[in-house]
Amino acid sequence: MKHIFSNWLCHFLLLLATLDTSFVATLSNDADTTDTNLLLRVKSELVDPLGAMKNWSPTTHVCKWNGITCDVNQKHVIGLNLSGSGISGSISVELSNLISLQTLDLSSNSLNGSIPLELGSLKNLRTLQLYSNYLSGNIPKEIGNLKKLQVLRIGDNFLTGGIPPSIINLSELNVLGLGYCHLNGTIPVGIGNLKNLVSLDFQMNSLSGLIPKEIKGCEMLQNFAGSNNMFEGEIPSSIGSLKALRILNLANNSLSGPIPISLSYLSNLTYLNLLGNKLNGEIPYELNSLIQMQKLDLSSNNFSGSILVLNTKLKSLETLVLSDNFLTGKIPSSFCFKGSKLNQIFLANNIFSGKFPLELLNCSSIQQLDLSGNSFEGGIPSSIDKLQNLTDLVLNNNTFVGSLPREIGNISTLEGLFLFGNFLTGEIPVEIGRLKRLNTIYLYDNQMSGFIPRELTNCTSLSEIDFFGNHFTGHIPETIGKLKNLVLLHLRQNDLSGSIPPSLGYCKSLQVLALADNKLSGSIPHTFSYLSELFKITLYNNSFEGPIPHSLSSLKNLKIINFSHNKFSGSFFPLTSSNSLTLLDLTNNSFSGPIPSNLANSVNLHRLRLGYNNLTGTIPSEFGQLNDLNFFDLSFNSLTGEIPPQLSNSRKIEHILLSNNRLSGKIPNWLGIFQQLGELDLSYNNFTGKLPSEIGNCSNLLKLCLHNNNLSGEIPQEIGNLTSLNVFNIQSNSLNGHIPSTIQQCKKLYELRLSQNFLTGTIPFELGELDELQVILDLSKNLFTGEIPSSLGNLMKLERLNLSFNQLQGKVPTSLGKLTSLHVLNLSNNHLEGQIPSTFSGFPRSSFLNNNRLCGSPLVSCTGSTSQGKMQLSNTQVAVIIVAIVFTSTVICLVMLYIMLRIWCNWRKVSISNDADGGNVAMKKEESRWGCNDQKTRNGEYWNMNSFGFIPSPDKNNSVTTTCFFNIKMEAMENANK
Ligand SMILES: *[C@@H]1O[C@H](CO)[C@@H](O)[C@H](O)[C@H]1NC(C)=O
Numbered sequence: 004m005k006h007i008f009s010n011w012l013c014h015f016l017l018l019l020a021t022l023d024t025s026f027v028a029t030l031s032n033d034a035d036t037t038d039t040n041l042l043l044r045v046k047s048e049l050v051d052p053l054g055a056m057k058n059w060s061p062t063t064h065v066c067k068w069n070g071i072t073c074d075v076n077q078k079h080v081i082g083l084n085l086s087g088s089g090i091s092g093s094i095s096v097e098l099s100n101l102i103s104l105q106t107l108d109l110s111s112n113s114l115n116g117s118i119p120l121e122l123g124s125l126k127n128l129r130t131l132q133l134y135s136n137y138l139s140g141n142i143p144k145e146i147g148n149l150k151k152l153q154v155l156r157i158g159d160n161f162l163t164g165g166i167p168p169s170i171i172n173l174s175e176l177n178v179l180g181l182g183y184c185h186l187n188g189t190i191p192v193g194i195g196n197l198k199n200l201v202s203l204d205f206q207m208n209s210l211s212g213l214i215p216k217e218i219k220g221c222e223m224l225q226n227f228a229g230s231n232n233m234f235e236g237e238i239p240s241s242i243g244s245l246k247a248l249r250i251l252n253l254a255n256n257s258l259s260g261p262i263p264i265s266l267s268y269l270s271n272l273t274y275l276n277l278l279g280n281k282l283n284g285e286i287p288y289e290l291n292s293l294i295q296m297q298k299l300d301l302s303s304n305n306f307s308g309s310i311l312v313l314n315t316k317l318k319s320l321e322t323l324v325l326s327d328n329f330l331t332g333k334i335p336s337s338f339c340f341k342g343s344k345l346n347q348i349f350l351a352n353n354i355f356s357g358k359f360p361l362e363l364l365n366c367s368s369i370q371q372l373d374l375s376g377n378s379f380e381g382g383i384p385s386s387i388d389k390l391q392n393l394t395d396l397v398l399n400n401n402t403f404v405g406s407l408p409r410e411i412g413n414i415s416t417l418e419g420l421f422l423f424g425n426f427l428t429g430e431i432p433v434e435i436g437r438l439k440r441l442n443t444i445y446l447y448d449n450q451m452s453g454f455i456p457r458e459l460t461n462c463t464s465l466s467e468i469d470f471f472g473n474h475f476t477g478h479i480p481e482t483i484g485k486l487k488n489l490v491l492l493h494l495r496q497n498d499l500s501g502s503i504p505p506s507l508g509y510c511k512s513l514q515v516l517a518l519a520d521n522k523l524s525g526s527i528p529h530t531f532s533y534l535s536e537l538f539k540i541t542l543y544n545n546s547f548e549g550p551i552p553h554s555l556s557s558l559k560n561l562k563i564i565n566f567s568h569n570k571f572s573g574s575f576f577p578l579t580s581s582n583s584l585t586l587l588d589l590t591n592n593s594f595s596g597p598i599p600s601n602l603a604n605s606v607n608l609h610r611l612r613l614g615y616n617n618l619t620g621t622i623p624s625e626f627g628q629l630n631d632l633n634f635f636d637l638s639f640n641s642l643t644g645e646i647p648p649q650l651s652n653s654r655k656i657e658h659i660l661l662s663n664n665r666l667s668g669k670i671p672n673w674l675g676i677f678q679q680l681g682e683l684d685l686s687y688n689n690f691t692g693k694l695p696s697e698i699g700n701c702s703n704l705l706k707l708c709l710h711n712n713n714l715s716g717e718i719p720q721e722i723g724n725l726t727s728l729n730v731f732n733i734q735s736n737s738l739n740g741h742i743p744s745t746i747q748q749c750k751k752l753y754e755l756r757l758s759q760n761f762l763t764g765t766i767p768f769e770l771g772e773l774d775e776l777q778v779i780l781d782l783s784k785n786l787f788t789g790e791i792p793s794s795l796g797n798l799m800k801l802e803r804l805n806l807s808f809n810q811l812q813g814k815v816p817t818s819l820g821k822l823t824s825l826h827v828l829n830l831s832n833n834h835l836e837g838q839i840p841s842t843f844s845g846f847p848r849s850s851f852l853n854n855n856r857l858c859g860s861p862l863v864s865c866t867g868s869t870s871q872g873k874m875q876l877s878n879t880q881v882a883v884i885i886v887a888i889v890f891t892s893t894v895i896c897l898v899m900l901y902i903m904l905r906i907w908c909n910w911r912k913v914s915i916s917n918d919a920d921g922g923n924v925a926m927k928k929e930e931s932r933w934g935c936n937d938q939k940t941r942n943g944e945y946w947n948m949n950s951f952g953f954i955p956s957p958d959k960n961n962s963v964t965t966t967c968f969f970n971i972k973m974e975a976m977e978n979a980n981k
């Protein structure tokens with residue numbers, strides 16, 4: 004009966020509602036009508052894609068609306084909670100009229116706009132939660148009017164400006180959450196008025212200044228997170244009076260000075276995080292009284308002295324992080340105790356020394372042990388297997404010697420073994436094969452030798468193997484294909500031989516394969532076509548041979564291929580079908596056939612090196628699509644045709660190396676648009692026509708080699724615009740005209756070769772301005788006339804000067820005698836006369852021969868010179884002269900050889916500096932970047948407090964190590980990239 008009645012009433016109300024809502028209002032209570040209308044207006048300003056406010060309609064009683072709480076009499080709305088409802092829009096000013104409201108929770112939505120200052124009139128509000136939205140603007144000072152407020156959480160927004168000082172009026176406040184905003188300014192000094200404050204979160208803002216000593220007024224404070232701000236000065240010792248404190252996180256600020264001893268009074272402290280500050284002095288022994296301490300991170304500071312904190316005192320300790328300080332000495336002998344809970348101990352990048360700290364082996368609970376980047380020496384103890392729960396052993400970058408103990412095989416929990424950068428010798432023990440959970444083994448940069456044991460392939464969890472830079476010999480284990488999880492295999496720079504086992508193709512997760520710098524041979528197995536994840540493969544400096552299997556064209560993720568310095572032959576077409584290539588280096592093989600034009604589909608290609616092969620045909624015009632091309636090397640092949648004009652699209656090009664081909668046509672004038680061009684080598688081809696004046700626009704050009712072509716015309720004036728030019732070589736062409744005087748602006752020239760042309764006129768005086776000239780100034784075999792300018796005596800660094808086979812006349816300027824660096828000089832076959840400068844007497848006669856009237860040592864002395872021509876030579880004299888000539892030419896040959904070597908070395912230097920990632924130049928690792936001292940670990944976000952909920956999340960984010968090891972892995976990936 005009752006049911007029917009209410010049903011009827013319901014229908015009746017519905018009917019009325021459709022007629023006139025205000026009429027319904029008169030039937031129900033006044034107060035909730037007001038609230039109904041208010042809330043409907045609030046709703047109208049919000050977007051509600053998930054329908055959280057679907058039942059907010061006049062036909063339903065407001066107290067039944069989703070997210071609404073009313074008082075016991077169902078008269079007043081006292082709670083509004085739409086947290087995590089996916090709503091957007093702005094917070095309505097109307098809310099401020101819900102004067103009975105006690106709880107307002109709109110957290111975790113997509114609200115924007117600012118926090119209306121009118122909310123300050125909600126005098127009954129006890130909880131205000133707006134965190135995790137997109138709110139901007141300042142925190143209104145009117146918030147300070149909410150005298151009953153207990154919980155204020157508005158963090159994780161875009162709030163700016165300062166913390167309003169009025170906040171200190173909120174004397175009931177338990178929780179103040181302002182983290183993850185853009186707040187600046189200082190902490191209000193009156194903060195100590197908040198006598199009831201339990202949790203205080205300022206982390207991830209831009210707050211600065213001191214942490215006020217008045218904070219000691221917050222007597223109830225349990226959690227204080229001020230990490231990732233710009234706080235400076237000392238940690239106030241008054242913090243020591245916050246007896247209830249459990250969590251103190253001041254990581255990543257600019258705090259300085261020592262740790263106040265008073266912190267040791269915080270007997271309930273379980274988390275102390277001071278990482279990434281500028282704190283110094285010793286770590287106080289007194290901290291040992293913090294017997295509740297579970298996680299202690301003092302890393303990345305300037306602490307010195309030895310370890311004084313003891314696990315035997317800090318019995319609850321689970322994590323100890325002291326990395327990146329200046330700590331010295333040893334682990335105290337009383338550090339560990341039976342029953343220790345210590346899981347993680349990180350001592351990386353300090354100055355600890357001595358033998359492996361055996362004391363730590365007594366803390367058998369240790370899971371992660373990081374001693375990297377110290378000066379530990381001696382062997383890795385065989386008793387390491389006392390750490391029966393060890394998952395990560397991080398001993399890299401020390402000076403450990405000896406071999407890897409076979410007992411390592413007893414630590415069945417081991418997942419990560421990081422021993423790189425030591426002086427370990429000996430073989431990998433076969434017992435390693437028992438480590439079923441091992442996923443990372445980094446032994447690189449050691450002196451280990453012997454075979455890679457087949458047993459290693461029993462570690463089927465392995466995902467990363469890095470043995471770079473050891474002396475491993477023998478074959479890659481045939482059974483490598485068992486490692487189905489293998490992602491990284493880096494065996495570069497060892498003495499491995501034999502061929503690649505076909506089973507490697509079954510490591511289907513493989514992404515990086517680096518086998519370069521070994522003695523491997525044979526051809527690439529067909530099974531490689533299964534390596535669909537592979538994005539990097541480097542095989543350079545081995546003796547691989549044969550054609551590339553066609554099946555490799557199925558590898559669509561390849562980004563980096565370096566097969567240089569092997570004996571591969573046939574077409575490299577199968578390597579060109581990935582459109583992801585960024586680097587392709589096949590230098591120094593025997594590849595033949597034309598260059599596949601589909602290579603141009605890899606539009607991100609920035610390094611293409613195909614030099615020293617037997618490639619034929621033309622340069623594909625499709626290369627015009629390679630807008631990112633930076634290094635373009637097709638030298639030493641048999642390419643024909645012209646440089647395709649489409650190549651002018653590759654505006655980022657820095658190196659164009661096309662020498663020693665059979666290319667023809669003109670040197671394109673569009674080369675002038677290559678602003679980044681540093682190196683242009685078109686030598687030993689059949690280019691004709693002029694040297695285009697536009698080349699003068701390539702203002703970053705360092706090396707311009709156009710020699711041994713058929714260029715004609717004059718050297719353009721614009722050459723003088725190339726003010727960075729180091730090398731200019733146009734010898735063996737058919738150029739004519741004068742040397743432009745603008746050449747004096749090429750101040751950086753250290754090699755200038757203009758020989759074997761038809762250049763005329765005098766040698767410009769201005770050449771003497773090029774005082775960086777060192778390798779050579781070669782003007783020989785031209786038609787130069789006039790005198791040798793005395794200014795050439797300024798070229799103090801010059802080592803070789805060749806002016807031979809010209810029409811030069813007059814005296815050898817005495818200034819030339821100052822060229823003390825000169826060791827090859829050739830002035831022969833000119834019309835020079837007079838006295839040879841005395842400092843030249845050490846040069847052979849051939850340097851001066853065939854000049855009309857040149858005299859003085861090494862030629863005949865000037866006094867007798869008149870009769871010289873008429874002198875009859877005896878047979879013996881002729882013989883002596885012939886012997887001398889043979890002797891001097893031998894010497895010249897040797898000197899030339901020496902000079903060639905020098906030049907070659909110089910070029911090597913230049914090309915090494917150009918060699919980027921993936922090149923085959925061994926680069927020394929930056930050891931300082933190893934370990935945990937990277938920016939990425941400095942964010943202090945592990946085990947800091949959940950910024951909104953104030954729940955410490957020590958386990959959730961599982962610590963430093965993750966970050967730290969992650970870095971190591973990142974580094975290893977980079978390392979493998981070399
Ligand atoms: C705080 O940031 C605002 C901009 O958001 C700026 O105008 C103001 O000067 C800053 N105040 C301080 C104390 O740095």
Ligand SMILES: *[C@@H]1O[C@H](CO)[C@@H](O)[C@H](O)[C@H]1NC(C)=O
Pocket residue numbers: 246247248271
């Ligand atoms: C420390 O913690 C204990 C146990 O939670 C608690 O009973 C005690 O009151 C705390 N000490 C202070 C000073 O708050």
Ligand SMILES: *[C@@H]1O[C@H](CO)[C@@H](O)[C@H](O)[C@H]1NC(C)=O
Pocket residue numbers: 367368369391392
């Ligand atoms: C090793 O880990 C196991 C399983 O988590 C645990 O039960 C055991 O107590 C740990 N051993 C030590 C010495 O902490």
